[in-house]
Amino acid sequence: MSNQTMETRYAHAPSDIAKFTTEELRREFAVEKIFEEGWIHLTYTHNDRLIFGGVEPTEKPLEIILDKVLGVEYFLERRELGFINIGGDGSVEIDGVEDEVLHRDGYYVGKETKHVIFKSKDSKHPAKFYVASAPAHHKYPNKKIALSNINPLTPGDDEHMNKRKINQYVHPNQVESCQLQMGLTSLASGSSWNTMPCHTHERRMEAYFYFELPKEEAIFHFMGKPNETKHLILHDDEAVINPSWSVHFGVATSNYSFIWAMCGENITYDDMDIIPISKLK
């Protein structure tokens, strides 16, 4: 059995969070523990049943074991999985077939895959696999997604401090998936606003995982209905759950990167309701 934890987070209505204290808001939406050497840390949100977290193998390979808790025989019996390696070079063994997963490589693993075993090449500089899994009803082929094959979106500019590259990994440009979408956005030096102008997408929930933020810096992540926003202060290697009705955007005291993963009704990345900045409260 792997060293593995999984925490459950339940779903909320906008009115539920109106009077939440900072502590209550963090308990429900912030996820502080993602990566730890030799461990798998997962969060199961009841928002569209996304499971996300970090897998950081050192000497011993790690495999996500989830069966009874999902009411199935094995983790991907009725699910699909995406992951991106943000650590040292590693590899993955998928039903007995091994493939290199270098720094910044991503992967899509389809439904009905029985074993996905994560490995690091150098235990002193472990691979860090950020994983996201959504319920799936069709088996699509497994595929490695190299960063070099992605043509990033490049929104924003220096004047608005929101210049960034959006790399779409699990996206119809790269792979077929049932409902999972996943990508990695990096802010340019001197830029710190992500996802601005911001949006909601009532059709999909989304989790953000912030990383490559210097340890002493902080990110101010905003959530809530556009006219009733609240913020959570996050640090490097921390994540946040954004319900479908919630905006999700942030600004930090430095530039940084984040991985977004979403699932719901469709796999149309652009299906967003953009909120004019003047309407935010």
Ligand SMILES: O=C(O)C(=O)C[C@H](O)C(=O)CO
């Ligand atoms: O910086 C951005 O803009 C993003 O990366 C936005 C996310 O991809 C997103 O929220 C997609 O719905």
Ligand SMILES: [Zn+2]
């Ligand atoms: Zn979004």
